[in-house]
Amino acid sequence: MKQELHANRVQLSYATVLFWTSTLGIIFIIVGYLTYVLQLLPSAVSPAEVALHWHLRAAELHKVVAVPSGWDWLTQLGRGDVISYASIVYLSSVTMFCLAVIIPAFVKEKDFIYTVLTLLQVTVLLFVAAGAFSGGH
Amino acid sequence: MNQRGYRAFSSIFLLTLFSALLLLSPAAAFAVQAQPPVQTEWWVWEIALFVFSFFLGIIAVIAGVGGGVLFVPIVSSFFPFHIDFVRGAGLLVALSGALSAGSPLLKKGLANLKLALSMALIASISSIAGAMVGLAMPENVVQLSLGATILGISVIMLLSKNSAYPEISEPDTLSKILHIYGIYYDEQLKKDVSWQIHRTPVGILLFIVIGFMAGMFGLGAGWANVPVFNLVLGAPLRVSVATSIFVLSINDTAAAWVYLHKGAVLPLIAVPSIAGMMIGTKIGARLLTKVHTRVVRKLVITLLAAAGLRALLKGFGI
Numbered sequence: 001m002k003q004e005l006h007a008n009r010v011q012l013s014y015a016t017v018l019f020w021t022s023t024l025g026i027i028f029i030i031v032g033y034l035t036y037v038l039q040l041l042p043s044a045v046s047p048a049e050v051a052l053h054w055h056l057r058a059a060e061l062h063k064v065v066a067v068p069s070g071w072d073w074l075t076q077l078g079r080g081d082v083i084s085y086a087s088i089v090y091l092s093s094v095t096m097f098c099l100a101v102i103i104p105a106f107v108k109e110k111d112f113i114y115t116v117l118t119l120l121q122v123t124v125l126l127f128v129a130a131g132a133f134s135g136g137h
Numbered sequence: 138m139n140q141r142g143y144r145a146f147s148s149i150f151l152l153t154l155f156s157a158l159l160l161l162s163p164a165a166a167f168a169v170q171a172q173p174p175v176q177t178e179w180w181v182w183e184i185a186l187f188v189f190s191f192f193l194g195i196i197a198v199i200a201g202v203g204g205g206v207l208f209v210p211i212v213s214s215f216f217p218f219h220i221d222f223v224r225g226a227g228l229l230v231a232l233s234g235a236l237s238a239g240s241p242l243l244k245k246g247l248a249n250l251k252l253a254l255s256m257a258l259i260a261s262i263s264s265i266a267g268a269m270v271g272l273a274m275p276e277n278v279v280q281l282s283l284g285a286t287i288l289g290i291s292v293i294m295l296l297s298k299n300s301a302y303p304e305i306s307e308p309d310t311l312s313k314i315l316h317i318y319g320i321y322y323d324e325q326l327k328k329d330v331s332w333q334i335h336r337t338p339v340g341i342l343l344f345i346v347i348g349f350m351a352g353m354f355g356l357g358a359g360w361a362n363v364p365v366f367n368l369v370l371g372a373p374l375r376v377s378v379a380t381s382i383f384v385l386s387i388n389d390t391a392a393a394w395v396y397l398h399k400g401a402v403l404p405l406i407a408v409p410s411i412a413g414m415m416i417g418t419k420i421g422a423r424l425l426t427k428v429h430t431r432v433v434r435k436l437v438i439t440l441l442a443a444a445g446l447r448a449l450l451k452g453f454g455i
Contacts (some may be wrong), residue, residue: 006246006321006329014250015243022236026415029233033408037183050405051179057276058221058401069400084404088229092397094236095390102250113315114254121258121387124265128394133265 010105010114017098025091032087041080070131096125179405186216187409190230194417199428200437202294203385204414205231205357207437210287210444213280214451218406220279221272224355225396226407228389231357233411234418235386246321247379252334252372255315257384259341260348261391267352268395277452283354284449290360291442294434297364302330303371311337321376334370343369344384352392357385 007015034040037047045065053061062069068076068085076082099122106115127133190208197204209227213220242248271279308318318333334340343365351358362381366372372380396402 007244008250011243011246011250015240018236018243019240022233022240026233026237026411029404029408030412033404033412036404037180047183047405048179050403051182054218054222054403054406057219058225058272058399061219062400067400067403069402070398081404084408085402088402088404088407089397091229091233091236092390092393095386099387114251117254117258121254121261124258124261125387125391125394128265128391131398133269133395133398 010102010109010111013105014098014102017101018094021094021097022091025087025094028087028090029084032084036080036084039080041078041083043079043081044076045081093129096122096129099125182216183405183409186212186406187413189216190410190413191417191420194414194419195421195424196417196433196437197414198418198421199424200434202434202437202441203231203357203359204234204418205355206287206290206360207441207444208410208414209355210283210441210448212410213283214444214447218403220276220283221396221399221401222403222406224271225393225401225403226410227355227357228352228393228396229402229407230410230414231355231385232389232393234357234414235382235389237415238382239386242379242382245379246319247375248383249317249319249372249376249380250383251315252317252319252366252370252376253380253383253387255317255337256341256344257387260344260384261388263345263348264352264388264392265395267349267354268392269352270349271353271355272395272399272401277454279354279452280448281452284445284447284452286350286354286356287445287448288442290356291438291445293364294360294438294441297368299363299367299374299377301374303367303373305333305335305371307335308333309335309337319376321373323373323375330373332371332373332376334372336369336371340365340370348388351385351388352395355392355396358388359385 036043039046045067049065050067053064056064061067068082073082073085077086099118103115103118103122106118189212193207193211194204197207205227208230209223212218212226213223216223239248243250274282312318312334315337317337318331320329320331322328323330347358347361347365350356350361359378359381362384363377366377366380367374393402
């Protein structure tokens, strides 16, 4: 059986993209958070106001205060609370970036099974990120 | 004091410090009052959450337990946040830990991309389903099922035994089709170790269940991923741990998006938890050789069981 030598090229590509995108993500969430809590930019809802309601269920809290959720913040990028939220959205997208990068690498290696598996995985993640599975409440 | 005594003392000191922190924190005061924390300034909770997550990160590494599994039951018991937001933050804590650990594990060949991708697709779909069900369930049902799950996890952790290098005589057909095999350099053995797996269909079925539970409760799923990779599929322990982290990054991404769309992610709760846990994990890794890991692990399992029991009682309205 042909053995892979420790890590193959596709795996190394994934690792490199993962390193840079996740490092950027960690920096982004800290900068975003400080922008929000130190109120360096105006926010629609202050941290103190959120804290008054964080004991409520998510659905109830959103009826009382206009904190960002899903993609509803895209038109308000100049707000401190939105920047902090956007940093979390970015962190939740890192895996998608990494998977998208390795699809061409699998195609190049003519690895049909993993090209399809990775394509399906990215499709699932894109669907959920787009809000296609936001049933429930 | 001899070396053994010193390590035991350090372990107990660490756990005592952590428990004291819990009792002295405003969180404990809130747990007694069971009222919204109107009197306590929001930033006090932020600092308390950061400090708590920091110590949780240290203890989680020493005990060999994922931080996510400890985070949700304990924070939902002692902090004033609704469990919806705690689960959202728990997923992000597990996700960010997995993302930052993933790159070196992949480069060393310890985490295996093909093994992870084969399990992650179906597990991420069930993780989405779990997140949707979890956010739609009434609060008491969530607490009840979380309590029962956490108690179950405590038992699994107490009883489970790992196999460092399982013997696989013949890989199964599916793993051959999927080309799941590999080789890694084992620093303990000082040589390359090649591996293959068997029972792949059983593993895929188990990952459906694991993904569902991880999404439903916002728990990292290392406690279940590792035994499935190691004991069911027969991957070496190091490969199992590393690949588990990688699978977690895919499954938790899927579930996190459901929480984001449901408005169950508040940066005020998620970010101090992520930052505290990440710094704590790095310090914990340095302390690993200086403390008695077995003692800490047993005490952490006890702490986990207590948190599970508390969630169960909350579910019953007690």
